[in-house]
Amino acid sequence: MVNGDPQMKQDFYIEKGEAVEIIISVLAISFAFTIVFTGGLGTLFSLPKEFLVFMALSLVTIGSGFVLHEMGHKLVAIYFGAYARFQMWVQGLLFMLATSLLGVLFAAPGAVYIYSQHISRRQNGLISLAGPVVNLMVMLVFLGLSLIAPRHIYFSFDTSFLAPLFANGVFEVWRFGAYLNFVLCMFNMIPAFPLDGSKVFAWSKAAWFAFMLSMFVFGVGTGVISVFFAISWLVMLGLMSILSMLLFRQRR
Numbered sequence: 001m002v003n004g005d006p007q008m009k010q011d012f013y014i015e016k017g018e019a020v021e022i023i024i025s026v027l028a029i030s031f032a033f034t035i036v037f038t039g040g041l042g043t044l045f046s047l048p049k050e051f052l053v054f055m056a057l058s059l060v061t062i063g064s065g066f067v068l069h070e071m072g073h074k075l076v077a078i079y080f081g082a083y084a085r086f087q088m089w090v091q092g093l094l095f096m097l098a099t100s101l102l103g104v105l106f107a108a109p110g111a112v113y114i115y116s117q118h119i120s121r122r123q124n125g126l127i128s129l130a131g132p133v134v135n136l137m138v139m140l141v142f143l144g145l146s147l148i149a150p151r152h153i154y155f156s157f158d159t160s161f162l163a164p165l166f167a168n169g170v171f172e173v174w175r176f177g178a179y180l181n182f183v184l185c186m187f188n189m190i191p192a193f194p195l196d197g198s199k200v201f202a203w204s205k206a207a208w209f210a211f212m213l214s215m216f217v218f219g220v221g222t223g224v225i226s227v228f229f230a231i232s233w234l235v236m237l238g239l240m241s242i243l244s245m246l247l248f249r250q251r252r
Helices: 016-035 042-046 050-078 092-100 119-147 173-188 196-203 203-220 229-251
Strands: 085-088 110-114 152-154 171-172
Touching: 016 042, 016 092, 016 110, 016 203, 042 050, 050 085, 050 110, 050 173, 050 229, 085 196, 119 196, 119 203, 152 173, 173 203, 196 203
Parallel strands: none
Antiparallel strands: 085 110, 152 171
16 A cells, blocks of 8 residues: 655665554464354354364465565565555455455455655555465465375364365465465455455556466366356456446546
8 A cells, every 4th residue: 555755765664563463464364364264253162172273274275475575575666666664454354354254355454555655556566466476486485385285184073065076174384374365365365445456457457467377277277266266266267357337536
């Protein structure tokens, strides 16, 4: 998210207050994911050990993807001479936790704010693209780990909603991490304000289409997602794009 002042050159480092907000956000998003994926907060009381194990799994997979995604934005913004800092959204964090109790995940605990008066549309597009690219890299790391050091964990709660990747309660940890990072990447690339995809699309439609096509082909080819998932996502992309153009045309 780009703002005006202050104008200052920044080396890449994480401020103390920023680190605290990142930690809170990561814990919150991992907790929300755990609530949704384990079937509700009741699992914490009925299967506390499995809930905590899944929470740790979420911290490693979606937590790392979220942090590195935001740091990707920050690193590229600093490269272009801007000041960048992660800021937690208290309202978004509370809303995320509230919706997770209803079985719906709206992951918006915070974002990197960019302060500069000299960021071009191209630079803003590249800054925005950096986060999803990082998720692609993290996904590749998890896929590599799934090949050289597969790690399976069994959960007794209902996991049918994650079939066929994780049928019968058996999770391959690293493939799960690859799947989550793919979803995080694709969600952020939806061309709807204020998601990353809206800035990339505004900068270069060719770059947006090329990135999305390569991701879908790679996701299906590696088995991270199914063809049905890809088609469903494409339909959602179309609907979200139309909605974005109707509601936020002036910001595109």
